[in-house]
Each structure stands twice: as structure tokens, then as C-alpha cells.
Amino acid sequence: MTPPPRSARHAVRVAHLGLGAFHRAHQAWYTQAANDAGGDWGIAAFTGRSPEAARVLAAQDAVYTLVERGADGDAARAVDALSRVHDGADGDAWRATIADPDVAVLTLTITEAGYRPGAGAPARVLDGLAARRTAGAGPLAVVSCDNLPSNGDVIREAVLALAAADAGLSDWIRTEVSFVSSMVDRITPATTDADREEVRRLTGWDDAAPVVTEPFTEWVLAGAFPAGRPDWEAGGARFVADIEPFERRKLWLLNAGHSLLAYHGLLRGRATVAEAVGDPALRDELELLWSEQRTELPFDDAVVDEALAALRDRFANGRIAHRLAQIGADGSQKLGPRILDPLRARLAGGRAPGVAQAGVLAAWARHLAGSAPADVNDAGAAGLAVRLRDARTDRDRAALVLDALAPDLTERTDLAGLIADRIASLQGAPA
Numbered sequence: 001m002t003p004p005p006r007s008a009r010h011a012v013r014v015a016h017l018g019l020g021a022f023h024r025a026h027q028a029w030y031t032q033a034a035n036d037a038g039g040d041w042g043i044a045a046f047t048g049r050s051p052e053a054a055r056v057l058a059a060q061d062a063v064y065t066l067v068e069r070g071a072d073g074d075a076a077r078a079v080d081a082l083s084r085v086h087d088g089a090d091g092d093a094w095r096a097t098i099a100d101p102d103v104a105v106l107t108l109t110i111t112e113a114g115y116r117p118g119a120g121a122p123a124r125v126l127d128g129l130a131a132r133r134t135a136g137a138g139p140l141a142v143v144s145c146d147n148l149p150s151n152g153d154v155i156r157e158a159v160l161a162l163a164a165a166d167a168g169l170s171d172w173i174r175t176e177v178s179f180v181s182s183m184v185d186r187i188t189p190a191t192t193d194a195d196r197e198e199v200r201r202l203t204g205w206d207d208a209a210p211v212v213t214e215p216f217t218e219w220v221l222a223g224a225f226p227a228g229r230p231d232w233e234a235g236g237a238r239f240v241a242d243i244e245p246f247e248r249r250k251l252w253l254l255n256a257g258h259s260l261l262a263y264h265g266l267l268r269g270r271a272t273v274a275e276a277v278g279d280p281a282l283r284d285e286l287e288l289l290w291s292e293q294r295t296e297l298p299f300d301d302a303v304v305d306e307a308l309a310a311l312r313d314r315f316a317n318g319r320i321a322h323r324l325a326q327i328g329a330d331g332s333q334k335l336g337p338r339i340l341d342p343l344r345a346r347l348a349g350g351r352a353p354g355v356a357q358a359g360v361l362a363a364w365a366r367h368l369a370g371s372a373p374a375d376v377n378d379a380g381a382a383g384l385a386v387r388l389r390d391a392r393t394d395r396d397r398a399a400l401v402l403d404a405l406a407p408d409l410t411e412r413t414d415l416a417g418l419i420a421d422r423i424a425s426l427q428g429a430p431a
């Protein structure tokens with residue numbers, strides 16, 4: 001039996017691009033909470049690259065099982081907030097959806113790499129917005145839900161850059177489209193066959209597209225919704241004037257910690273976050289990084305202490321198999337916001353570069369240079385990996401890393417020296 005028949009098919013008023021696991025565990029879950037509280041907001045979700053998720057979900061009427069996996073057990077429920085799913089390559093359906101005057105919000109999970117110059121997603125957003133303008137369908141809110149600081153501004157700039165040749169369209173976007181930034185948090189690994197089997201055991205449902213996530217969830221948003229929005233507060237979302245402190249707290253503690261565990265952990269033969277934090281050497285390295293990055297956060301100690309206490313538990317949840325290889329993908333796009341930004345803040349405050357901060361950069365360099373090309377998933381670092389392999393000294397490797405991630409810091413000889421030392425010390429790390 002597939003998941004149970006939907007309880008309702010809400011009118012489509014939200015569009016989404018990037019139908020991955022995280023959208024289903026996060027934004028769709030908040031929309032479900034809004035609908036459970038009396039709302040009427042259906043989502044039309046489009047895949048970003050492969051059509052597979054749309055194909056599989058369409059076969060079960062877009063209803064799927066969400067499993068909240070705590071340290072002590074699982075809780076499963078059916079989610080029917082997705083009213084329609086589409087292959088993202090279906091440009092007609094995309095334009096028709098964004099041009100629908102009932103659609104008030106477009107959410108995005110297109111990965112950090114999806115915002116790089118030349119990535120297709122901003123052009124698709126622009127294509128949809130142009131159709132909406134032509135249809136006279138009125139204003140829209142575009143909400144970025146990827147792990148990037150000021151993510152709403154990033155997508156806005158990318159879309160406006162592409163629209164620059166069309167003054168009328170650019171003006172319309174500036175006046176009618178609100179780009180909302182959001183901090184999103186819910187650890188959601190890619191779904192595995194074992195997850196599908198567990199859902200069958202728990203519920204009796206033969207669900208080809210369940211999603212397994214942690215109980216913890218957070219969504220903080222800043223920006224206007226000129227055409228309305230779901231009551232996402234029903235799921236605990238918060239709307240704030242200034243998103244930056246919340247983004248920093250999350251990127252500099254959780255995501256930075258994940259990147260540290262990914263690169264150091266892979267070098268030490270660990271496969272998941274929980275395995276990595278079970279390794280005392282990695283736990284010490286993680287605590288050192290947190291001590292280096294927390295000093296730059298605009299929160300009271302008590303707030304940071306509470307966030308870190310929660311993170312220690314969340315990372316140690318061995319029932320969530322969050323693969324380090326997944327987290328380690330696209331380091332060239334992720335390490336800037338996670339490590340370089342807080343490192344710059346330290347230096348601006350007159351402090352020395354952090355030893356663990358340098359260690360993450362060193363472990364990334366070793367990961368790029370020492371892994372088989374097939375084990376490195378980072379299109380933005382392909383050339384760097386070759387140069388790192390060819391480099392003669394660790395000092396040269398440190399310079400290459402800084403040149404790639406932080407050209408503004410290449411003159412910091414103390415930082416380059418620290419990274420080189422850490423690269424050298426990692427060469428002897430046990431596997």
C-alpha cells in the first residue's frame with residue numbers, strides 16, 4: 001500500500017524549485033503545519049536537475065511519509081502539502097505556475113552551487129518572473145532556503161544581473177518581487193533503501209519517497225510577502241527584521257562543525273557525522289572550532305551555550321546516518337560562509353587566526369589532493385585539486401587554498417603558515 005490517500009488537495013499557492021529531501025522535511029512540513037491549523041496552501045514542486053523525484057512522487061499522488069528520527073525512536077506521518085509535482089525541465093508548467101495569480105510565494109532549495117554564476121537556477125527564476133509579469137499576475141515573494149548568508153539578496157542579485165538587458169523587466173522585478181532571506185535548519189540526510197524498509201515496517205506503507213529527518217527544526221525569515229503566505233508560525237517559524245545574526249549562528253556553529261567533521265572525518269575513515277563525533281580527536285577539534293567561532297557571534301553566552309548543547313546531542317544522534325561525503329560536497333561554495341567569514345571577523349577584531357579554522361582548510365586541501373577524483377564532488381574545485389596535487393610544499397598548498405577561497409587574505413603569512421602546519425600534521429593522521 002502506498003501512503004494513505006491525501007486528506008485534501010489544497011489550491012496551489014506556493015511554488016518550489018528543488019524537490020529534494022530537505023524541501024520535503026522543512027518547507028513542506030511547515031506548510032503542512034499551516035494547513036493543519038486551518039490554512040489552504042498547496043505546493044507545486046519542481047525538480048532541480050533530475051526528474052526522478054517528481055516521477056516517484058507523482059506515482060503516489062505526491063503524498064509521502066515524513067519520519068522524525070529521534071535518539072530514542074521514530075515517529076511517522078503522511079504529508080500531503082504537495083498538491084502537484086513536476087519535472088523541472090517542463091518549462092511550460094513552470095511558467096504557467098509562476099504566472100498563476102493565486103501563487104504568492106516561490107521557495108528555493110537549489111544548493112549553494114545553484115547560485116554560482118552560470119548555474120541554471122537563477123535563469124529559471126527569471127523565466128518564471130518574466131511570465132508572471134506578462135500575465136499581469138502581480139507581486140510575488142521569492143524565499144531562498146539554502147545555506148548561504150543573505151540568501152535572498154544573493155538570488156535577487158543573480159536574477160537582476162541576468163535581467164539587466166531588459167529595463168522593463170528589471171524595474172518590474174525591483175518593484176513587484178520581494179526576495180526573502182531565510183535561515184533554515186533541520187538535519188535531513190539523503191533517503192536510503194534502509195529508510196524505505198523502515199517506513200514499511202513502521203507504517204505498512206510502501207513509500208518510494210519517504211524522508212527521514214531529526215525532530216529539531218528551525219526557520220527564521222526576513223522580508224515581505226506582498227501576496228500573502230502560509231501561517232508557517234504554526235510550525236514554529238519566526239519572522240524577524242534582521243536575519244544576519246541567525247544566519248551566522250547557524251552557519252558558524254552547525255554548518256562549520258559539519259564541514260570540519262566531513263573533511264577531517266573522511267581523512268580518518270569515518271563515514272557519518274555520528275561516527276565522527278564519536279572519535280575523541282575529532283570531538284576535541286570540533287570544540288576548538290566552536291570556541292574560535294563563537295566569540296564573533298552577536299549573542300549572549302547563554303544563547304550560544306544552549307545552541308551548542310543542542311548541537312552536541314543532534315550530531316551524536318547515531319540513528320541519523322548523515323553521510324560525511326554528502327556534507328563534504330561543494331566545499332568551494334560552502335567554506336566561505338562557514339569558515340572564512342568568521343575567520344575574517346576574528347582577524348578584524350585583532351585576534352589570531354584560529355587553529356581549528358586553519359585545520360578545516362587544511363583538511364579540505366588534503367581531501368581534494370588526496371582523494372580519487374571520483375570521491376570529490378565539487379565542480380568549483382576541479383582545477384584547484386589538480387594544482388594541490390602538483391604543488392611541491394605545504395606552504396604552496398596553503399597559498400593555493402587561500403587564493404581560491406579568500407584572495408583578500410593571501411598576504412596573511414600567519415594564516416598561511418598555520419594552514420601549512422596543519423596540512424603537514426594531517427599527513428600523519430591515522431586512517
Ligand SMILES: NC(=O)c1ccc[n+]([C@@H]2O[C@H](COP(=O)([O-])OP(=O)(O)OC[C@H]3O[C@@H](n4cnc5c(N)ncnc54)[C@H](O)[C@@H]3O)[C@@H](O)[C@H]2O)c1
Nearest residue numbers: 018019020021022048049109110111114121146147187188
Ligand atoms: N539536507 C539538509 O539537512 C539541509 C538543511 C538545511 C538546508 N539545506 C539546503 O537545501 C539544499 C538541498 O538539500 P537536500 O538535502 O534537499 O539535497 P537533495 O540532494 O535531496 O536535493 C537537492 C535539490 O536541489 C536541486 N539542485 C541541485 N543543483 C541545482 C541547480 N544548479 N539548480 C536547480 N536545482 C538544483 C536538485 O535537483 C534537488 O532537487 C542544500 O544544499 C542546502 O542548501 C539542506
Ligand SMILES: O=P(O)(O)OC[C@@H](O)[C@@H](O)[C@H](O)[C@H](O)CO
Nearest residue numbers: 147184185186187188255258327
Ligand atoms: O546541505 P548542505 O550541503 O548545504 O550542507 C550539509 C550540511 O551541513 C547541512 O545540510 C546541514 O545538515 C543542515 O544545514 C542542517 O540544517
